[in-house]
Amino acid sequence: MFRKICFSFSRSANLHSSFFHIHTPGSQISHRPSSRLFTCNRFSTSYTKMGDTHKPKSTIPQLDKATKPELLRALETSLGSSFSRDPICPPPNPLVIVISGPSGVGKDAVIRKLREGRENLHFVVTATSRPMRPGEVDGKDYYFVSKEEFLSMVEKNELLEYALVYGDYKGIPKKHIREYMGKGYDIVLRVDIQGAQTLRKILGNSAVFIFLVAENELELVERLIDRKTETAEALLVRIATAREEVQHAKHFDYVVVNGEGKLDNAVKLVESIIDAEKAKEKWGNWPEAGALAGLFAH
Numbered sequence: 001m002f003r004k005i006c007f008s009f010s011r012s013a014n015l016h017s018s019f020f021h022i023h024t025p026g027s028q029i030s031h032r033p034s035s036r037l038f039t040c041n042r043f044s045t046s047y048t049k050m051g052d053t054h055k056p057k058s059t060i061p062q063l064d065k066a067t068k069p070e071l072l073r074a075l076e077t078s079l080g081s082s083f084s085r086d087p088i089c090p091p092p093n094p095l096v097i098v099i100s101g102p103s104g105v106g107k108d109a110v111i112r113k114l115r116e117g118r119e120n121l122h123f124v125v126t127a128t129s130r131p132m133r134p135g136e137v138d139g140k141d142y143y144f145v146s147k148e149e150f151l152s153m154v155e156k157n158e159l160l161e162y163a164l165v166y167g168d169y170k171g172i173p174k175k176h177i178r179e180y181m182g183k184g185y186d187i188v189l190r191v192d193i194q195g196a197q198t199l200r201k202i203l204g205n206s207a208v209f210i211f212l213v214a215e216n217e218l219e220l221v222e223r224l225i226d227r228k229t230e231t232a233e234a235l236l237v238r239i240a241t242a243r244e245e246v247q248h249a250k251h252f253d254y255v256v257v258n259g260e261g262k263l264d265n266a267v268k269l270v271e272s273i274i275d276a277e278k279a280k281e282k283w284g285n286w287p288e289a290g291a292l293a294g295l296f297a298h
């Protein structure tokens with residue numbers, strides 16, 4: 001009965017509930033959509049009552065003359081209802097975080113550190129047709145596939161987005177995203193600038209877009225040289241491209257500087273962004289969340 005009333009108030013709450021498959025057996029009114037409305041109703045009811053009557057229904061003892069339980073009981077009696085332990089705010093919505101930036105800026109390095117230090121994050125493993133670099137693990141850093149295998153994934157509509165980056169394909173498999181969001185995990189996507197542009201078109205403001213930059217150009221170039229993964233020609237292309245790519249920073253929600261030797265600072269900043277975004281009121285955005293579900297479905 002209670003859930004019915006709540007959902008008739010908000011179509012978006014319905015979307016959310018079906019998207020994340022939240023089952024709320026009768027007694028568990030502490031689940032998200034209903035508890036939020038429940039809390040609001042409770043507060044407004046209490047205020048109305050207080051405003052209407054202006055006088056308590058029972059005498060409240062002086063604070064120094066009664067124990068805490070006695071005071072609580074007296075206050076409850078006076079207000080006409082007991083104090084609830086239901087959460088006032090529902091747990092935050094799962095967040096989609098897109099991390100992008102020029103080649104060599106440290107996207108993988110930041111994500112590796114985030115992975116070590118933060119729970120409830122699901123890192124979507126990108127599929128790529130590029131060769132494995134030393135130290136990389138198939139299925140953990142990337143899914144390393146042949147060009148033919150990659151194109152077959154495209155054909156089967158298994159990728160959320162894909163692009164040809166420096167002669168190799170890179171794409172985001174949809175597999176697992178919806179499943180992990182349903183479990184309440186935040187989702188981290190790692191994409192190049194082209195990929196971020198495509199994702200912005202697909203996800204709009206439903207995701208948080210973070211642009212990583214080095215402190216200066218020389219730093220970025222040195223990092224690429226030190227990584228020793230590119231030929232001289234490939235290095236030139238990446239650096240020339242990076243010069244253009246930094247112009248796109250303004251289209252992102254946040255810019256994080258990954259300064260030389262300051263990887264931990266950059267990771268902390270990314271974590272703060274995630275925390276702040278999760279604390280934002282998302283109640284009005286549920287239709288977008290519902291729309292997201294379709295995008296991650298096969």
Ligand SMILES: Nc1ncnc2c1ncn2[C@@H]1O[C@H](COP(=O)(O)OP(=O)(O)OP(=O)(O)O)[C@@H](O)[C@H]1O
Binds near residue numbers: 107226
């Ligand atoms: N803050 C930092 N200080 C010094 N070196 C760093 C820092 N962040 C990353 N690096 C190093 O810079 C190199 C490039 O980093 P990484 O491979 O993570 O970049 P990327 O953005 O993922 O590049 P690509 O898009 O080409 O895959 C790596 O050798 C990494 O260890």
